[in-house]
Amino acid sequence: MVGVNKWYGEFHVLRDINLKVERGEKLVICGPSGSGKSTMIRCINRLEEHQKGQIIVDGTELTNDLKKIDEIRRDVGMVFQHFNLFPHLTILENLTLAPIWVKKLPKKDAEEIAMHYLKRVKIPEQALKYPGQLSGGQQQRVAIARSLCMSPKIMLFDEPTSALDPEMVKEVLDTMVSLAEEGMTMLCVTHEMGFARQVADRVIFMDAGQIVEMNKPDAFFKNPQHERTKLFLSQIL
Numbered sequence: 001m002v003g004v005n006k007w008y009g010e011f012h013v014l015r016d017i018n019l020k021v022e023r024g025e026k027l028v029i030c031g032p033s034g035s036g037k038s039t040m041i042r043c044i045n046r047l048e049e050h051q052k053g054q055i056i057v058d059g060t061e062l063t064n065d066l067k068k069i070d071e072i073r074r075d076v077g078m079v080f081q082h083f084n085l086f087p088h089l090t091i092l093e094n095l096t097l098a099p100i101w102v103k104k105l106p107k108k109d110a111e112e113i114a115m116h117y118l119k120r121v122k123i124p125e126q127a128l129k130y131p132g133q134l135s136g137g138q139q140q141r142v143a144i145a146r147s148l149c150m151s152p153k154i155m156l157f158d159e160p161t162s163a164l165d166p167e168m169v170k171e172v173l174d175t176m177v178s179l180a181e182e183g184m185t186m187l188c189v190t191h192e193m194g195f196a197r198q199v200a201d202r203v204i205f206m207d208a209g210q211i212v213e214m215n216k217p218d219a220f221f222k223n224p225q226h227e228r229t230k231l232f233l234s235q236i237l
């Protein structure tokens, strides 16, 4: 992202965002509510449109070109706070929907891939159930598996554990840690600072639409440079 700016009407929500993420890197993004974290990562797969600056994903620049937007979306998986599974479809159907309709895979192949990733997130036995029959933590792991079925090159996480009961946070974080260990490029908006310490290459602090601070986790936590970062960390740690 180079000099990225975005407005909602008059409201300047992203201010000169400059951020280069290397392949395989894991970034954790934190900051107060309303600071623009969701907006920033949603711009990366064009769920939101930026007005100024450049966003380039794996060599392709995001413009209004629908073909390029499709290309980029295929490479970028996203997991939301609320899992956004289809309630009237089984877990297996949720996982095979995009591979069948977007990637045009035969149903049998899509199901094989889906089962592979359900095993990865450790809930293959839930394949024929409906989302409402699963716990929040299980549903979020299904949402992660659903993204992985599209073989993304980058995974975006927007507060994936903040809607979960405390006892389910760990199982989702463990899934994310194992994904990180496999070398996935990850941008995670989260306030789980244990996760940040464990896997992040860099931690970013955002406030009022700007990247205020960016550092390796050690330095970020031990020696924050900006008053706003210090204040924020004192409130959440």
Ligand code: ADP
Binding pocket: 008, 011, 013, 031, 032, 033, 034, 035, 036, 037, 038, 039, 040
């Ligand atoms: P965060 O994820 O850091 O909490 P967001 O990116 O969701 O922040 O929102 C940043 C700011 O933009 C907030 O002030 C929010 O109210 C505003 N905002 C978010 N989405 C919209 C929208 N669709 N229209 C207008 N304002 C929005």
Ligand code: MG
Binding pocket: 037, 038, 039, 158
């Ligand atoms: Mg948000």
